[in-house]
Amino acid sequence: MTTRTALTAADLRLLAEAGGLAPSLHNSQPWHFRPTPDRSGLEVHADLARAVPVTDPDGRAMHISIGAAVFNLRVAAARLGREASLRLLPEGEGAQPCAVLDLSARARSSQPFGADLYPAIAGRHSSRHPFANRDVPEALVADLITAAREEGVTLTMLEEDGVRRVLALTSEAEARIAADATREAETHSWLRLEPSCDGIPLAALGSHDRDARIPMRGFTGHPPRHATPAARFEALPQIAILSTHFDKQADWLRTGQAMERVWLLATVHGLRASVLHQAIEIPDTRWRLRDPAEGPAHVQLVLRLGYGPPGVASPRCPLTEVLDLPEG
Template identity: 40%
Template sequence: MNVLARCVAAATLAPSLHNSQPWRFRITGRDVRVYADHSRQLDALDASGRELLISVGAALFTLRLALRAQGWRTTYALFPEPDSPHLVARVLLDREDPPPETVTTLAEAIARRHTNRWPFADSVVSADAIEELRLAAADQGAALTIAGPVARNAILGLGHQAERHLRNEGRYRAELSRWTRPTPGRHDGVPPAAIGPWDAIERMPIRDFGLVHPQPWRTNEFFEAHPTIAVLATLGDGPENWVRAGQALQHVLLVATRLRLATTPISQPIEVPAIRELLTDTAADRWAQMIIRIGYGPQAAVTPRRPLSEVLESDQ
C-alpha cells in the first residue's frame, strides 16, 4: 500500500453520524479527491446533508493530517468542480517537508480517537486543555465555546427535549434500527459494544443506540453531575461551512485524545430545527453545528470500518 492509500485508510477512521462513513476517495497521481457518498445519508435525521458533510469534513482533516505526518505539505480546495456536487474536496501533494513533532503526536491520536458514551469522572477539565481545544477549532475557521453552568443546564435540557422529539418519530426509529442492527461481519453502524450504559437518572442526553434492539446486558450508571459541554459553531450555514465544521470537530477531538480526554459528540439538539435555533445567533450569522461533551473517561470501544476496497478508487 502506497503513502496516499495509507493516508486514505487513516481518513476512514474519522467520526460520522451513526458510523455511516459517507465518503469515497479517488487517487490520481499526486491528487486525492474526497467525495460525499449520499447513498449513506441518514434521511430522517439529516435531510439537508449537513451532518453528512460534517462527517466528510472530519475525514478530510484526517487525510490532510495523515499526509502531513508522512512528510507532505498539501493544498486543498473545497467543491472545486461546480458540475460535480458530490466532489467535496481535492487535496494535492505540494512538496515534501519533515513534519514537526506536534503533527506526528496529533496524527498518533487518529487511531485512538473513539466516541465515548460512558460516564466521565467528576474532574474539572483544565483551562490549559480548554484553550488548546478552542485553538484547534479556530485553526479550522470555527469557534468552540464552553458553556457556563446556566447555559450547560439549558443545553442538557434541550438535548433531552430533542431526544424525546426524535424518539416519537417512526422514521427516526426505523433509521436507528438499520444502523444498530447486530450483523456478523458488519463494517459500519454502531455495534453493541459501543452503545454504552443506561443513564440511571437521565442526566446526559446521549443518543440511545439501544432504543430499538434489546440490550439486556446494559447496566444503569450514574453520569457526571457537572459535565463540560462545548458548542462548536461556524459563521454561515452552507455546505462549505459544514465541511469546515467537520474539520474543526475532528481537530478538536484529536487534540482531546492527545490530551487523554474522552469526548462525545452530541448532535440531537442540532437535528431538531426549532431547538437548533435556540443555540444559534442568527443575527450574528453564527450557527451551532455540534455539541461536544468533554471529560475523563474509561477507554471506549472501537467501531468497525469499511474495507479500503469499498471506499477507494485509484487511477495509478
C-alpha cells in the same frame, strides 16, 4: 519548474485508512477517496448511498463527517512528509468532489503540521460512558479553542446555565425522535447486532445515565429492545459548542475539520469525547441551542468532553470499498 511527486499505492492506502477512521453520524462513513488524475493528490467524494436522509435531510452531518475525514487526510499527509494544499467544493455547492487535496509538494519542515496528531487517529473513539467529576484544565480548553479557530470555527465551553439549557434541548429532541416512528426506525437501522463494517455495535453503546441527566441517544428503541447498563454519570457534564458565522456546505466541512482537530488534540491529552447530536437534527431545537447573547451564530455540533474510559472502536469498511486504487 516544480516536480509533482506521485503517490504510491502504499501512500494512498495509508491516507485512505486514516481518512476512514474519522467519526460520522451513526458510523455511516459517507466518504469515498479517489487519486487525482496525476496521482499527486486525493479527491474526497460524498458516498450518497451512505446518507442518513431522515435524520440529516440537508446533508449537514454528512459534510461534517467528510470534513473530519479531510482533516485526518491532512494529518496523514504530514506522516508521509507531504504538504497538504486543500480546496473545498472546487466545483461549487452540491457538486463532487467535496474536497481535493494536492499532496505533490514535500513538507517544508521536519515537523509538518499535524504530525504529532497522527497516533491519535487510531486512538480516538466516541465514549458513551460516564466521565469523572474532573474539570478540563483551562490551558487545555484554551488550546482546544485555538485549534477550532485555526479551522475557521468557534468553540465555546459552556458555563453551568448553558450546559443545563443544552441538556434540556437534547432531552426534548431525543423524546421527539422517539415519538417519530420514521426517525426512530432509521436510527435503529444503524444498530448492528452481528459483525458489520459500519453502524454501531452493541458494545459501542456504552451506558445510559441512571439519573436521566445526560440524554444518550437511544439506538435500541423506546422502550429499549436491547438494554444498555445503567451508570451514574458526571453531575454536570462539560459541553462544548462548535459554531460558524454562516451555514453553507463549506461551513459544514470546516466544522468537521475543527471537530476532528479538537478531538485528536483532546485524545493526545487523555480527554474523551462524544457527540450529543439530537438537538442538531430538529430545526427549532438547533436554533435554540445558540446563546442569543453571542449573536446569530449557527450551532453545528455539541461535544461532551471529560476524563473516562476511551470507548469501544466502531468497525470500518475495508479500503476496497472506500478507495479507488488505480492499477499499475
